[in-house]
Amino acid sequence: xxxxxxxxxxxxxxxxxxxxxxxxxxxxxxxxxxxxxxxxxxxxxxxxxxxxxxxxxxxxxxxxxxxxxxxxxxxxxxxxxxxxxxxxxxxxxxxxxxxxxxxxxxxxxxxxxxxxxxxxxxxxxxxxxxxxxxxxxxxxxxxxxxxxxxxxxxxxxxxxxxxxxxxxxxxxxxxxxxxxxxxxxxxxxxxxxxxxxxxxxxxxxxxxxxxxxxxxxxxxxxxxxxxxxxxxxxxxxxxxxxxxxxxxxxxxxxxxxxxxxxxxxxxxxxxxxxxxxxxxxxxxxxxxxxxxxxxxxxxxxxxxxxxxxxxxxxxxxxxxxxxxxxxxxxxxxxxxxxxxxxxxxxxxxxxxxxxxxxxxxxxxxxxxxxxxxxxxxxxxxxxxxxxxxxxxxxxxxxxxxxxxxxxxxxxxxxxxxxxxxxxxxxxxxxxxxxxxxxxxxxxxxxxxxxxxxxxxxxxxxxxxxxxxxxxxxxxxxxxxxxxxxxxxxx
Numbered sequence: 001x002x003x004x005x006x007x008x009x010x011x012x013x014x015x016x017x018x019x020x021x022x023x024x025x026x027x028x029x030x031x032x033x034x035x036x037x038x039x040x041x042x043x044x045x046x047x048x049x050x051x052x053x054x055x056x057x058x059x060x061x062x063x064x065x066x067x068x069x070x071x072x073x074x075x076x077x078x079x080x081x082x083x084x085x086x087x088x089x090x091x092x093x094x095x096x097x098x099x100x101x102x103x104x105x106x107x108x109x110x111x112x113x114x115x116x117x118x119x120x121x122x123x124x125x126x127x128x129x130x131x132x133x134x135x136x137x138x139x140x141x142x143x144x145x146x147x148x149x150x151x152x153x154x155x156x157x158x159x160x161x162x163x164x165x166x167x168x169x170x171x172x173x174x175x176x177x178x179x180x181x182x183x184x185x186x187x188x189x190x191x192x193x194x195x196x197x198x199x200x201x202x203x204x205x206x207x208x209x210x211x212x213x214x215x216x217x218x219x220x221x222x223x224x225x226x227x228x229x230x231x232x233x234x235x236x237x238x239x240x241x242x243x244x245x246x247x248x249x250x251x252x253x254x255x256x257x258x259x260x261x262x263x264x265x266x267x268x269x270x271x272x273x274x275x276x277x278x279x280x281x282x283x284x285x286x287x288x289x290x291x292x293x294x295x296x297x298x299x300x301x302x303x304x305x306x307x308x309x310x311x312x313x314x315x316x317x318x319x320x321x322x323x324x325x326x327x328x329x330x331x332x333x334x335x336x337x338x339x340x341x342x343x344x345x346x347x348x349x350x351x352x353x354x355x356x357x358x359x360x361x362x363x364x365x366x367x368x369x370x371x372x373x374x375x376x377x378x379x380x381x382x383x384x385x386x387x388x389x390x391x392x393x394x395x396x397x398x399x400x401x402x403x404x405x406x407x408x409x410x411x412x413x414x415x416x417x418x419x420x421x422x423x424x425x426x427x428x429x430x431x432x433x434x435x436x437x438x439x440x441x442x443x444x445x446x447x448x449x450x451x452x453x454x455x456x457x458x459x460x461x462x463x464x465x466x467x468x469x470x471x472x473x474x475x476x477x478x479x480x481x482x483x484x485x486x487x488x489x490x
Contacts, residue, residue, distance in 0.1 A: 051281025
């Protein structure tokens, strides 16, 4: 027993000494100039905001792939390039639409926007179903009817669109002809809703013939008396007409690669590094119309490339996989596609370390969204401290950032995931003046801080890549059961 204790102590001292050398090596070799170069290219005016489906978006993907190639990052087994095609439906909103009920007619834009639609005329009886949740629909005959519901679930702090998706699926499955949700302005004015739903929208292509959706789902502006009108119109005939709608099937690239681990056994497992490469493109605004996306998410991709360059020469025991996701701004579509079509087996993916940020306002911190949700929390503390930073939890849990970034696509499948982001402690002007604004340009960034942040990120990957203790969700986490199913944990 005494000999075993001496050996264990010696191993701990040896590992600690190696870790100190590694920190010094990361500190010496990770260069500010490289991070700055990545960001000045990715967030340049010439890339015009890297919007999904554009040539500039593909150029950004090519840049990432060629950086991978130059660093020695390998293509994934079975792939002959770094690109994973993501199949999307690009929906162009209707040009004209009306909803007629009794003596009233509601028009596209002024009164109504569409979440999903197709050209045609849809007529059926109105059935009002409250919020249209599962319990509201129970026992109701929806077949051949226009279903009218209040938007959301009654909680003003929750996002509405996830409930729209659920209701749409339930109503369509029950044979309903269409869904109309009554939207009463709260956090978001009707003009913002009009802007959000107009123009082009994207969704995953799940093999629909011609990329067509045959189910109209609309939001109707409730100016005050609309709800009462529909409550009184239960059973009346309603007609929806839609013209000028167009759906196109397109493909956009995720960028995927990996670095093989050093341990003969552990290298069959992967630590995933993810970040999204797209942003929102060009607006129609006067003045500067290019939304460069230096913070969102040029920082994340620069961080990924910096990690790839260092870890290709200093790999951990586990393999390190890289996923530059596309179409995140369109609904996490690139990461959702990957999670449904994984290149590296998800049951062999032990962790996803994502980076996604709208900005930072505390250059002494690293903000880990999901900080206490997995067993590797002490490693985040250690990786930040090594470079003079402090790792903190998300200070804005009410915004639900965890489920709004690409890490959730892995979490939903059971893979322990967090988003390791630059430091923020509140939502103040230092964030909002850049977040999704044309002002988010590379010359506005603090590169001294981002270099320290990137060094701490690389060290965190290396620590997870060498960890021999359990890597899993904390007990009671909402994704714990998915993790047990994925990894076969009792």
